[in-house]
Amino acid sequence: MVIRTYHSAIVARIAASLIVIAVLALGAVGGGSSATRVRDLEAWARLPWNPPVGVTTHGYIHPLRVAKHVPAGMYRITILATEAIGFQLVGPGINRRTKTCHDAPGSVPCSQKVFIPANTSWKVRLSRGTYRYQAVGPGVGMLRPRPTSGSFQVP
Numbered sequence: 333m334v335i336r337t338y339h340s341a342i343v344a345r346i347a348a349s350l351i352v353i354a355v356l357a358l359g360a361v362g363g364g365s366s367a368t369r370v371r372d373l374e375a376w377a378r379l380p381w382n383p384p385v386g387v388t389t390h391g392y393i394h395p396l397r398v399a400k401h402v403p404a405g406m407y408r409i410t411i412l413a414t415e416a417i418g419f420q421l422v423g424p425g426i427n428r429r430t431k432t433c434h435d436a437p438g439s440v441p442c443s444q445k446v447f448i449p450a451n452t453s454w455k456v457r458l459s460r461g462t463y464r465y466q467a468v469g470p471g472v473g474m475l476r477p478r479p480t481s482g483s484f485q486v487p
Contacts, residue, residue: 416471
């Protein structure tokens with residue numbers, strides 16, 4: 333009798349666990365979750381790349397395809413930049429830039445930091461409007477005469 337009661341309790345716990353797992357899985361698959369979808373956006377400011385600065389929704393696949401229109405929403409922007417050539421994004425509610433070096437007495441000159449990574453990622457909400465991006469920092473002169481800025485629309 334005690335064994336049967338113990339066995340029934342174990343079966344009941346397993347069944348309850350399976351029901352909880354099924355409900356959670358259906359909520360995630362069926363869109364019942366209130367979590368906001370985070371999309372990926374890639375950005376760069378790189379000396380050897382063509383174009384040397386840009387934003388894309390297609391990944392860092394060459395040839396690079398610069399985005400002209402991006403849907404509104406939450407984004408994780410992954411940025412490839414260096415300490416000498418940084419990336420800046422300005423738009424409705426956003427004015428962010430990557431870390432860039434400054435020539436200080438006794439430090440390594442910024443001209444020697446062109447290939448030292450300053451990669452980062454930001455989580456931002458893009459809302460309706462025009463977003464402008466540009467290469468910033470002491471190494472921007474090395475990118476010219478190629479374009480060092482651009483923009484995209486969020487309709």
